[in-house]
Amino acid sequence: MAELLTSAQMRAVERAAIDSGEVSGLELMERAGQGVVAAIFEEWPELALSSYKAVVLCGPGNNGGDGFVIARLLKQRGWEVEVFLYGDPEKLPPDAKANYERWREVGEVAPLNTREFRHSDCDVVVDALFGTGVSRALSGEALSTMSQLAGANGDRYDKIVCVDCPSGLCLDSGRVLAQPSNPALADLPIQLNQLPRSRYPYGGIGFAALTVTFDSPKCGHFLDDGPFLCGKLRVVDIGVQDFRENSRRDILDKSGQKTGRAAKLVRRPEVCLVHMSPIVKENRSFAQPLMLWGKDPQDHKYTHGHPLILSGLSGKTGAARLSARAALRVGAGLVTLGTPHEAVTEVAAQITTIMLTEIDTPEILTRVLTDKRLNALCIGPGFGVERAGEFLPYALAAKRATVLDADALTALSESETGFADLHANCVLTPHAGEFKRLFPDLATKLAEPPIKGPAYSKVDATREAAKRAGCTVLFKGPDTVIASPNGRCSINAAVYDRAAPWLATAGSGDVLAGLITGLLARGLAPHHAAETAAWLHVEAARSFGPGLIAEDLPEELPKVFRALGL
Ligand SMILES: NC(=O)C1=CN([C@@H]2O[C@H](COP(=O)(O)OP(=O)(O)OC[C@H]3O[C@@H](n4cnc5c(N)ncnc54)[C@H](O)[C@@H]3O)[C@@H](O)[C@H]2O)[C@@H](O)CC1
Ligand SMILES: Nc1ncnc2c1ncn2[C@@H]1O[C@H](COP(=O)(O)OP(=O)(O)O)[C@@H](O)[C@H]1O
């Protein structure tokens, strides 16, 4: 599952499938409903052994249509099923209406009313209120029902199953659409976007037990609140993959709508999930690093690159040493720490394989970098903001593949020349605070309440940042987003079964900076190096597990490589 779609792209794929005449909307809806029911039994096999009770909440669109299919299929298995509809049955779109009518042949439909919503004895709640079509904040009974579910989740309902997404979640951004000034909110138990994460250590499940989506996961399943609210994600095949693949070459405008032949060609902007498990090894973009990690027996150390990592002053050298160790473990042939004279003893006492060269001034850095074998540079970890301000113009003038991390990012945000000195071989690795300093307007936009869908997302912000900086930007977090100026974008998600909460530990960012630098030295292009490093970072954390400290990450890499069969 490497490709992530936006809601508009998913609609375009479905439209292409239906327009082809090979499949009808009704068939797709049937497959979607079947997929959800199958996923429920896969998740809880005990539910397949007898008949239970489900409450199905249906909305006014095709998400609701899926709900009617699910209700019918469960009823066929002998389940007791109670169906509530939010909206006017007469206004349902045709496929949803057809399934509403099929359901009415076997069961009742009550208007959605939170007070009537009798839940105490139900085993499964199916949320089919809104899916990809959500465009504004929920209101009325839809809002209060979701709020009631959220408030009682974990106590009363332990099996909330969401069709496509928890209703109200924007699948482009992973943010819950909300109307902050809605006076009705004061009377509600809790809104989806207010669920306290502290109640769920390790970023666990906040709302649904299971979310079942169709064909491909959407960006919002991996960004921001998405994973927290979706719980567990299952992707169900509804047989439209050929149309998805065709639509990659199709003429689609920015909103994913098909345009006429004469219209301007706009390639579909793709977002990928960074994923290197064996099942996606065939993914072309990862073939190169897989080959690179497995070193060729004919190679020698000079063919694997030689990064220079700049160290901070004495007492602050640990960060750069972590970066250097990571660069070495990821396969750089040699690694040198550029160390100020006063910190040489401190650094020398704690390194063995890593080399050391004295760099006291920016001019010395320039001189050291006349050695072209030093083919990648890392500046920032533990470096000191003021020093970074002095060294940065020289570091960038050397035109090496360069990682700017930590203090170098703060210095960059304070520099008079701004992004002018950056070049295409740079990688910026901000966390949220550094991102705000570098791109205050984008951070503000991202922090604004998402009122309308598609809401502004971390993908949008990182793409804009990369364009503005003219280089690759890796915006950290459990949903690390990597974007490059050409619009290429990937999400390295440490969520669901890849959760790695132990990465939130001092110094883990320094290790990531070192991994990227090492891979740049090995010849990977910046976007690729950032993706690969972010993926390895999470794999190393997961391989080590609880108790992880940053020092453990580089040392865990050989195990990760072995598991990859390298
Ligand atoms: N189109 C297809 O062929 C398929 C669609 N499927 C389902 O269809 C869903 C998408 O269906 P729709 O496009 O009808 O959209 P939804 O069912 O998500 O939403 C219905 C409509 O509600 C309106 N709306 C948006 N926000 C609202 C709000 N806050 N309050 C009240 N009304 C609001 C919009 O007009 C929207 O189109 C997917 O999520 C998926 O569950 C699946 O059946 C697979 C096949
Ligand atoms: N909850 C989390 N799950 C997965 N990864 C996380 C989580 N929190 C932080 N990270 C990752 O840990 C690293 C922390 O980097 P950073 O904030 O720079 O910390 P430091 O400066 O202490 O090294 C980043 O790569 C970030 O993506």
Ligand SMILES: [K+]
């Ligand atoms: K839903």
